[in-house]
Amino acid sequence: MVNETRFAPWDDPEARPLIQFRGVTKRFGDFTAIDDLTLDIYPREFFALLGPSGCGKTTMMRMLAGFEEPTAGEILLDGRDIAHVPPNRRPVNMMFQSYALFPHLSVWDNIAFGLRRESRDKAAIEARVEEMLRLTRLTKFARRKPHQISGGQRQRVALARSLAKAPKLLLLDEPLGALDRKLREETQFELMDIQEKTGTTFVIVTHDQEEAMTVASRVAVMDEGRIVQVATPEVIYEAPNSVYVADFIGDVNLLRGTARARPAETAPEDQPQETQQAAPDAMPEQVPATKPGDRRYQPNALGMRLHNTLARVFGAWIEDEPKRLPAPEPAAAPKPKAAPAPAPAPDIPPGGIEIDWAQGQPAVIAANGEPALDGKPVVLALRPEKVSIAKDRPVAPNVLGGKVIDIGYLGNISTYHVQLSDGSMVKAQATNTRRIARRDITWEDEVWISFSATAGVVLAE
Amino acid sequence: MRRFSWFNATSLTLGFAFLYLPMIILVVYSFNDSRLVTVWAGFSTKWYGELVRNEEFLDAAWVTVRVAFFSSCLATVLGTMAAYVLVRAGRFRGRTLFSGMIYAPLVMPEVITGLSLLLLFIGIGLDRGVFTVVLAHTTFAMCYVSVVVSSRLTTFDTALEEAALDLGASQFDSFRLVTLPIIAPAVISGWLLAFTLSLDDLVIASFTTGPGATTLPIKVFSAVRLGVSPEINALSTIMIGIVTVGVIIASLISKRAAVAQARDEQAAPRTT
Numbered sequence: 001m002v003n004e005t006r007f008a009p010w011d012d013p014e015a016r017p018l019i020q021f022r023g024v025t026k027r028f029g030d031f032t033a034i035d036d037l038t039l040d041i042y043p044r045e046f047f048a049l050l051g052p053s054g055c056g057k058t059t060m061m062r063m064l065a066g067f068e069e070p071t072a073g074e075i076l077l078d079g080r081d082i083a084h085v086p087p088n089r090r091p092v093n094m095m096f097q098s099y100a101l102f103p104h105l106s107v108w109d110n111i112a113f114g115l116r117r118e119s120r121d122k123a124a125i126e127a128r129v130e131e132m133l134r135l136t137r138l139t140k141f142a143r144r145k146p147h148q149i150s151g152g153q154r155q156r157v158a159l160a161r162s163l164a165k166a167p168k169l170l171l172l173d174e175p176l177g178a179l180d181r182k183l184r185e186e187t188q189f190e191l192m193d194i195q196e197k198t199g200t201t202f203v204i205v206t207h208d209q210e211e212a213m214t215v216a217s218r219v220a221v222m223d224e225g226r227i228v229q230v231a232t233p234e235v236i237y238e239a240p241n242s243v244y245v246a247d248f249i250g251d252v253n254l255l256r257g258t259a260r261a262r263p264a265e266t267a268p269e270d271q272p273q274e275t276q277q278a279a280p281d282a283m284p285e286q287v288p289a290t291k292p293g294d295r296r297y298q299p300n301a302l303g304m305r306l307h308n309t310l311a312r313v314f315g316a317w318i319e320d321e322p323k324r325l326p327a328p329e330p331a332a333a334p335k336p337k338a339a340p341a342p343a344p345a346p347d348i349p350p351g352g353i354e355i356d357w358a359q360g361q362p363a364v365i366a367a368n369g370e371p372a373l374d375g376k377p378v379v380l381a382l383r384p385e386k387v388s389i390a391k392d393r394p395v396a397p398n399v400l401g402g403k404v405i406d407i408g409y410l411g412n413i414s415t416y417h418v419q420l421s422d423g424s425m426v427k428a429q430a431t432n433t434r435r436i437a438r439r440d441i442t443w444e445d446e447v448w449i450s451f452s453a454t455a456g457v458v459l460a461e
Numbered sequence: 462m463r464r465f466s467w468f469n470a471t472s473l474t475l476g477f478a479f480l481y482l483p484m485i486i487l488v489v490y491s492f493n494d495s496r497l498v499t500v501w502a503g504f505s506t507k508w509y510g511e512l513v514r515n516e517e518f519l520d521a522a523w524v525t526v527r528v529a530f531f532s533s534c535l536a537t538v539l540g541t542m543a544a545y546v547l548v549r550a551g552r553f554r555g556r557t558l559f560s561g562m563i564y565a566p567l568v569m570p571e572v573i574t575g576l577s578l579l580l581l582f583i584g585i586g587l588d589r590g591v592f593t594v595v596l597a598h599t600t601f602a603m604c605y606v607s608v609v610v611s612s613r614l615t616t617f618d619t620a621l622e623e624a625a626l627d628l629g630a631s632q633f634d635s636f637r638l639v640t641l642p643i644i645a646p647a648v649i650s651g652w653l654l655a656f657t658l659s660l661d662d663l664v665i666a667s668f669t670t671g672p673g674a675t676t677l678p679i680k681v682f683s684a685v686r687l688g689v690s691p692e693i694n695a696l697s698t699i700m701i702g703i704v705t706v707g708v709i710i711a712s713l714i715s716k717r718a719a720v721a722q723a724r725d726e727q728a729a730p731r732t733t
């Protein structure tokens with residue numbers, strides 16, 4: 001049964017898939033377009049197929065619609081093998097990439113075409129067509145021919161035509177490819193709305209991964225006739241199972257290196273050490289935390305520097321709080337390791353792996369890495385928005401120094417291309433809010449990029 | 462710089478004179494009052510009147526129209542079917558051979574076509590008459606129809622047929638309701654072509670005709686052997702008129718079809 005709070009039939013062992021691909025292979029001559037593909041799609045899903053050009057998405061759709069027969073394997077619809085059912089006997093409708101509207105028929109007749117084939121009575125057809133016209137906001141254009149309406153309207157006619165028969169399964173082959181961004185977004189929401197209202201199962205092919213992320217309940221990433229990963233958009237984005245998927249979906253930094261298992265229990269000793277080394281970079285004069293006259297709470301020089309560093313990292317947070325700088329006893333001074341302890345020190349979960357990614361650079365900690373990867377070459381996939389950038393060395397599990405080479409200003413966010421000391425480039429993103437923008441970072445600036453111990457995904461090469 | 466030099470004007474006049482002077486003379490003399498074809502004796506339409514009263518010519522005209530109508534309809538159906546199969550069947554063994562065989566009769570000498578049909582009809586013991594002429598004309602006209610229709614079908618977007626099937630139409634319905642209306646202009650052009658070809662065919666008709674099935678071209682040809690009469694001129698003028706009207710209609714149809722096709726192709730965002 002479908003979970004009431006969350007739609008996830010794929011996690012439910014009792015759910016019955018609407019479509020099952022079982023070891024389906026499709027060859028054209030000696031070229032294999034679909035390679036031993038096994039996949040379940042559930043009722044009411046909005047399933048997106050994503051992949052580079054020529055990976056076999058259209059071929060999959062055409063097999064579902066009945067225009068191609070699998071060379072091997074079987075396709076089940078509702079538990080029934082449909083491999084040899086002709087297209088006009090399948091409860092499946094396809095919205096063609098080229099719309100394939102009948103040019104000699106009016107919008108109205110285009111939509112009514114499928115209904116008339118079922119030889120329903122005239123009144124029922126009329127009612128259904130009118131309903132479809134209302135749904136797609138085309139009532140005004142019902143009498144026009146396809147060449148007399150705009151591209152977006154044509155696209156909606158194609159959609160209305162394929163929806164009219166209320167198919168169990170609707171296939172959309174790059175349905176929004178020809179639309180401008182605004183109309184595309186509008187239509188995406190319209191599609192989701194229609195899906196919600198009609199309960200139809202959608203399979204959508206798209207080149208636009210943002211589109212897949214927006215509309216889909218699950219996304220399948222394909223490569224050369226195989227499915228590389230099938231998961232919800234969040235999982236595909238946050239936990240790709242391979243470098244291919246990570247690289248295909250969205251922007252990603254790939255740090256290649258060798259894994260080294262970390263001790264599972266004890267926190268690492270070297271982290272505060274780094275923090276201490278970072279201290280000389282700080283600029284103490286900017287911190288208003290201490291009042292010159294207040295003798296009782298005067299920290300020593302080291303503690304002050306540490307505090308200043310932290311204040312920069314957690315600046316906004318600290319300023320809103322009453323200043324509660326821990327006053328270290330003079331005796332504490334020789335024990336610098338104790339100093340940052342009461343402050344929000346980098347919280348590194350134990351376990352996971354460290355990745356040696358460049359000589360002379362500190363290893364990158366990935367607490368979510370599989371310790372079994374010890375000694376193996378791995379790739380850390382790190383989304384730019386999970387990498388923060390600062391002029392002063394922050395306290396974080398992973399801190400790397402570099403130089404800003406390029407800045408991509410995208411309005412709401414900026415992407416900084418930072419060259420690390422070994423020459424590799426890392427992208428970091430920052431939201432352009434006023435408060436953070438008070439410290440401008442520009443080209444050629446020496447900066448620090450940082451990320452948490454679980455920000456990236458460790459993938460075997 | 463003059464775009465229209467004397468040289469150009471002269472060659473144009475000469476060319477058109479070469480093409481149309483014989484016909485103009487024929488048309489002019491059909492209105493001649495004299496019985497002598499080559500002597501002008503004033504304007505008259507009396508030969509048209511004579512023609513209408515001439516039973517033999519009227520019979521022949523009726524035979525010709527019937528033959529042309531039935532053979533062009535048959536040729537259109539068969540030619541369209543052949544074109545559809547050749548364009549749609551995709552690659553099958555011997556496809557090139559088949560399309561070659563469709564086009565071969567276009568270049569085959571009519572005498573040979575006529576003779577071989579005659580031999581066939583004798584061989585299977587078919588009595589020669591209107592029916593055999595219809596069959597013979599269908600045979601060669603269908604090649605022309607198939608050429609015209611297949612050139613239209615090659616640019617026809619198969620996605621439209623797939624869409625029809627997808628919406629639950631049968632193969633036949635998708636052809637009848639989608640393909641045929643869209644390629645209709647080409648089919649009609651093919652029909653007109655077949656009709657005019659049949660109308661003026663002499664060679665094949667004379668091989669395959671029998672008693673009581675004298676077509677107009679045969680009648681004219683045999684009449685001319687006894688001497689050209691102004692009546693023949695009048696008849697020919699009428700035929701020129703009919704063919705001219707047919708050609709104009711055909712070109713108008715194909716022009717409008719080309720415009721419509723360009724428009725529809727523009728309407729499709731892109732084809733996969």
Ligand SMILES: Nc1ncnc2c1ncn2[C@@H]1O[C@H](COP(=O)(O)OP(=O)(O)OP(=O)(O)O)[C@@H](O)[C@H]1O
Binds near residue numbers: 032053
């Ligand atoms: N009828 C065919 N004959 C031979 N090869 C074909 C045929 N149809 C598709 N292919 C091949 O199969 C592969 C997959 O094609 P398909 O159309 O499914 O790609 P796609 O994923 O839809 O690509 P795109 O995103 O560019 O539309 C391609 O390499 C293509 O060349």
Ligand SMILES: [Mg+2]
Binds near residue numbers: 057058059733
């Ligand atoms: Mg495709």
